Amino acid sequence: MIVFLDFEASSLGKRGFPVEVGWVAEDGSEESHLIRPAPDWDDWSEEAEGIHGLTREVLEREGEPHDAVARRMVAVLTGHALYASAPSWDGQWLSRLLRAAGLPRHALRLRDTEEAQREAVLDALAEAGIPAEQRAGLAYEILSAAIAESEQEGPPAHRALADAKQELERWRELRRRAAGAAAQALGGR
Numbered sequence: 001m002i003v004f005l006d007f008e009a010s011s012l013g014k015r016g017f018p019v020e021v022g023w024v025a026e027d028g029s030e031e032s033h034l035i036r037p038a039p040d041w042d043d044w045s046e047e048a049e050g051i052h053g054l055t056r057e058v059l060e061r062e063g064e065p066h067d068a069v070a071r072r073m074v075a076v077l078t079g080h081a082l083y084a085s086a087p088s089w090d091g092q093w094l095s096r097l098l099r100a101a102g103l104p105r106h107a108l109r110l111r112d113t114e115e116a117q118r119e120a121v122l123d124a125l126a127e128a129g130i131p132a133e134q135r136a137g138l139a140y141e142i143l144s145a146a147i148a149e150s151e152q153e154g155p156p157a158h159r160a161l162a163d164a165k166q167e168l169e170r171w172r173e174l175r176r177r178a179a180g181a182a183a184q185a186l187g188g189r
Helices: 046-052 056-062 066-077 087-100 113-127 132-152 160-187
Strands: 002-009 018-025 030-036 081-084 110-112
Touching: 002 046, 002 087, 002 113, 002 160, 018 066, 018 087, 018 160, 030 056, 030 066, 030 160, 066 087, 081 087, 081 113, 087 110, 110 113, 113 132, 113 160, 132 160
Parallel strands: 002 081, 081 110
Antiparallel strands: 002 018, 018 030
16 A cells, blocks of 8 residues: 655754654555654754744653654554655654664665656556557656646645645545546547
């Protein structure tokens, strides 16, 4: 199953750490967790706090222990295709969370959301019967239009679950657009 995942972090510095994680699966199941920092996690950016709105005090008071969140992620997400819109950043925070919990840092692997989007469009076009030689061009048109529109939407919410849900909705919308484009292309024959 496809799952879209997002982290918010304490900073973009080398020692930044995850403060929130959220994920949503293609079946609609979802989870969100505030993460209580590990004892040695101390890199905090007021700029990052201003973006996501989470204070260290809120994390200490309301966050779940980092190791419990890591174990929950491994239990729920193992075996699924995990996607993130910024896999290098999100992967760094995922790795930091897993290592701090004593889990293998590659217990879960993230792929780029753009891969899921491209595959969704190509699969929908194939399922609709678009010939292979036409799929790449049509997929490029659909994806390019979606990218242009997403740039007009403005910044993400910068809350993990909301951002993951936005990625799922884009993925679903791309599948719908591909099916519509396929019907139009096939109807024009």
